[in-house]
Structure formats: C-alpha cells, structure tokens
Amino acid sequence: MPSRAHAPAPRLGELADQLLLPDLLRAGGAAARPDRLVAALVLVIVVLFTAISLSGDPRDAGGLRVAVGQIELAVSGFSNSLLRADFGSLTDRFRLLLIEAPETAIRSAPGATAGLVTVFVLFWGIAGLYISRGAGMELGRRIRVRPGRLFTFLRVRGVSAVLSLLLPPLIVSLLLLAPLVLGAMMRVPGLDIAAGLLYGLGLASTFAAAFLVVAWLVAGWMLIPSVACDGADPFDATQRSFGMLLSRPLGVLTHAAVAVLQGVVLIGLVWIVADLAIGFAETVSGAAGERATWIASGIAAETENAGSARNASHFVIVWKAIAYLLVAAYGVSYAHTASTAVYLNARKMVDGQEPSELWMPGDAAGVVPVNADRRPASVRSASDQLAAVPAPADADPGSSEPRG
Numbered sequence: 061m062p063s064r065a066h067a068p069a070p071r072l073g074e075l076a077d078q079l080l081l082p083d084l085l086r087a088g089g090a091a092a093r094p095d096r097l098v099a100a101l102v103l104v105i106v107v108l109f110t111a112i113s114l115s116g117d118p119r120d121a122g123g124l125r126v127a128v129g130q131i132e133l134a135v136s137g138f139s140n141s142l143l144r145a146d147f148g149s150l151t152d153r154f155r156l157l158l159i160e161a162p163e164t165a166i167r168s169a170p171g172a173t174a175g176l177v178t179v180f181v182l183f184w185g186i187a188g189l190y191i192s193r194g195a196g197m198e199l200g201r202r203i204r205v206r207p208g209r210l211f212t213f214l215r216v217r218g219v220s221a222v223l224s225l226l227l228p229p230l231i232v233s234l235l236l237l238a239p240l241v242l243g244a245m246m247r248v249p250g251l252d253i254a255a256g257l258l259y260g261l262g263l264a265s266t267f268a269a270a271f272l273v274v275a276w277l278v279a280g281w282m283l284i285p286s287v288a289c290d291g292a293d294p295f296d297a298t299q300r301s302f303g304m305l306l307s308r309p310l311g312v313l314t315h316a317a318v319a320v321l322q323g324v325v326l327i328g329l330v331w332i333v334a335d336l337a338i339g340f341a342e343t344v345s346g347a348a349g350e351r352a353t354w355i356a357s358g359i360a361a362e363t364e365n366a367g368s369a370r371n372a373s374h375f376v377i378v379w380k381a382i383a384y385l386l387v388a389a390y391g392v393s394y395a396h397t398a399s400t401a402v403y404l405n406a407r408k409m410v411d412g413q414e415p416s417e418l419w420m421p422g423d424a425a426g427v428v429p430v431n432a433d434r435r436p437a438s439v440r441s442a443s444d445q446l447a448a449v450p451a452p453a454d455a456d457p458g459s460s461e462p463r464g
Contacts, residue, residue, distance in 0.1 A: 285403035291419030
C-alpha cells in the first residue's frame with residue numbers, strides 16, 4: 061500500500077528559538093542609543109508643542125484643551141498604579157488615553173485635530189525611519205551607523221516612509237466614497253431606486269474598507285521597518301506588512317505580543333525611575349528649608365508676588381518636564397526599535413530572508429546579502445556568522461564587532 065505524504069509538523073521549536081533570539085530582547089537596550097533618543101525627543105516635543113498651540117485657538121472652543129487635560133489625567137499617577145499593580149486603574153488610564161481623548165479631540169475640534177494628526181504622521185514617519193534604520197543595521201548586521209549616514213538615508217526614503225503611513229487610510233477613504241455617493245442618490249426621488257439596487261456595491265466597498273482598517277491597525281507597525289530594512293515604496297511596504305501578517309499570523313502576532321509585554325515592563329520601569337528621581341530631588345532640596353520646598357514643589361510658580369522664587373520654580377518645572385519627556389522619547393524609540401526587530405524575525409519566518417540582508421541605497425540588486433556562507437544555520441557557529449559580516453563604509457570604526 062503506498063505511503064501517503066504527511067504535512068510537516070508545526071515548527072514550534074523554531075518559533076521558540078526565534079522568540080529567544082537576542083534581536084528581540086536587545087531592543088530595549090538598542091532603543092536607548094543617544095541619537096535615537098534625540099530623534100524621538102524631537103518628535104515628542106514637536107507634537108506636544110503643536111497640540112498646545114492648537115489647543116489655545118479660540119475657534120476650537122477648547123476642544124483640544126479638554127483632550128490634553130484628559131491625557132494629563134491619564135498620565136498623572138501612572139507609576140503609582142503600576143507599582144500597586146492596580147490593573148483596573150491602568151485599564152481606565154489606557155482607555156482615557158487611547159480612546160476617550162482622541163474621540164473628544166475629533167468631535168470638538170476636527171480642524172485642529174486634522175492639523176495635529178498631519179504633524180504627527182510627518183514626524184512619526186521621519187523620526188521612525190531614522191530610528192528603524194539604525195536599529196535594523198544594529199540588530200541585523202551588528203553595525204552602528206553614523207548619524208550623518210542615517211540623515212542621508214532619510215533624504216532617500218523619507219517620503220516613502222511618510223506616504224506608507226498615509227496610503228492605507230487614503231485607500232479606505234476612497235472605498236468609503238461608494239456609500240457616500242449612494243447616500244446622495246437616495247436623496248433624489250427616482251435615483252433612490254438605483255441606489256437601492258447598487259447598495260451591494262456599497263456594502264462590498266465597506267467590507268473592504270473594514271478589512272483594511274483592521275489590517276492597518278494590526279500590521280501597520282511594520283510599514284516603517286519595511287521601508288528602513290528593504291527600501292520599500294509605499295505600495296510595497298503595505299503589501300509586505302499585510303502579506304506577512306496573513307502568511308504567518310500566529311508567529312507574527314506572538315512576536316509582537318512579546319515585544320509589547322517587554323515594552324510595558326521597560327517603559328514602566330523607566331517611568332518609575334524618573335518619578336522616583338523627581339521625588340528624591342524635591343524631597344532632598346526641600347530639606348534645606350521652607351523656601352526651598354516652596355520652589356522645588358512648583359507652588360511658587362503659581363504664586364503672585366513671589367519674586368525670584370517664582371522664576372526659579374518655573375525652571376524647576378521645566379526640568380521636571382524634560383525628565384518625563386525623556387521617558388516618552390524612550391517609549392517612542394522602543395516602539396520603532398522593537399517593531400524593527402519583530403519585522404526582521406517575521407521576514408525570516410515568512411520569506412526565509414536573513415536579518416542581515418538589508419537594502420542599501422545605490423545597490424543594483426536592492427538587498428545586499430552580507431553572509432556568503434550558504435551552509436545551514438544549524439552547522440554554523442555564531443562566531444562564523446559574525447565573521448562573515450563585513451562592515452560597510454557608513455559604519456563607525458570597529459562597529460562590526462558584536463555588541464552585547
């Protein structure tokens with residue numbers, strides 16, 4: 061009796077090995093590189109300044125101001141809730157930050173919100189490409205690229221990074237034109253019958269739009285890494301991101317879940333350290349006397365006729381704000397670094413492409429394979445793989461040495 065061919069068993073061992081790769085676990089350290097923190101800090105400051113500027117516009121009737129107040133309420137006391145492991149409070153704060161505040165801004169100040177979103181997408185794409193490219197070179201090729209070379213890469217692929225973020229929403233908007241036109245036809249007697257007959261086309265377009273929205277929310281974080289690592293254009297970036305998710309949804313989402321959990325722990329720890337440092341500084345400074353407590357606590361900044369103490373208290377508040385801005389900058393840097401690490405692992409799972417194979421500007425082949433050894437990975441030692449990776453011209457001297 062002829063034997064039947066059996067489907068290969070699930071490669072759970074391979075998945076576990078990839079989850080234990082240091083590329084993903086090293087994302088927390090790679091996100092703390094000074095140049096990446098600076099790029100993320102610029103993003104945070106520009107978006108925050110834009111939000112504050114737009115919230116002061118009287119035409120918006122304070123709509124953005126209310127949303128900013130909700131964000132402040134969600135952020136204040138976050139470290140205390142995390143230390144107490146108060147998951148109910150943490151859930152409420154995340155809901156206020158991610159759902160209620162954006163909803164308030166959109167309903168109360170649609171124009172200002174559109175301007176803020178435009179600035180956010182622009183700087184998220186540019187800063188994200190800078191961070192993702194540097195992280196991809198470090199995690200994939202064990203090379204640290206000079207900031208000057210990264211700025212050159214921004215000039216080459218910066219537009220693609222921003223457009224890749226805008227393409228899925230643009231397609232969704234075009235798909236939603238069909239039910240909008242049908243709704244306009246329903247207002248005219250006689251045409252309403254044609255609108256009813258064609259309503260199935262409207263449903264089909266909304267189904268496609270809903271699918272794209274879900275796919276964008278789930279796989280959108282891979283858009284910038286696809287531009288940074290593979291030099292993808294906006295259409296190719298969208299195809300790669302959605303294709304990887306559909307090809308290996310369990311593996312990709314498992315990697316993403318590990319990255320998110322790691323990020324929550326790391327960013328929470330950084331937030332706690334910053335909060336404790338601010339508290340220690342205020343307590344120790346205040347031990348010098350009542351006037352010092354008055355200034356260090358920030359009360360003097362809100363007091364009239366406080367003299368020089370009021371100005372000093374304003375400076376203290378600025379330094380405290382910088383500490384929290386650095387925490388936010390680390391969160392942004394980690395988001396892009398971890399998404400790059402997950403993208404490299406997902407690309408290997410789906411296409412079998414090694415993380416060290418990154419697109420280099422000006423290369424005719426597009427992607428430069430840096431490991432010429434074609435033996436199976438199981439028979440190659442780690443030292444052999446590292447020795448086979450040359451340092452390109454844009455790397456710092458000695459940067460091809462493995463970094464822990």
